[in-house]
Amino acid sequence: MSAVYQSTAPDQVAPWAMPGEYTARLTVNGQAYEQKFSVKMDPRVQSTTAQLQEQFDLSMTCYKARKSAVDALAGIAKLENQINGIKNTSIEKETNDFKTKLGAMKGSGGISKRPQ
Secondary structure, rough: OOOOOOOOOOOOOOOOOOOEEEEEEEEEEOOEEEEEOOOOOOOOOOOOOOHHHHHHHHHHHHHHHHHHHHHHHHHHHHHHHHHOOOOOOOHHHHHHHHHHHHHHHHHHOOOOOOOO
């Protein structure tokens, strides 16, 4: 990825990292690999560390809430699939009513259905 001035946005579903020292870990076939790296502040940004921390905290709150919503949508989809399996039974009407209620809960809120 390359950064382009005024044209580089974070992924919509992930918060930016705070400047600091980090370690990336990767395990493949039981073999662990580590690499240390630094995230540095863009020198053009005039925000204080406190302001960056506040932004990061808010972005993490949003990230966790979105993940919770996506997980709930996945649960609703699972229930819908189970309900779709109930055909020509004595409880078909009740399951259709429940499916309608699930659809109302799911709504059309524009949340991406891909879990992160």
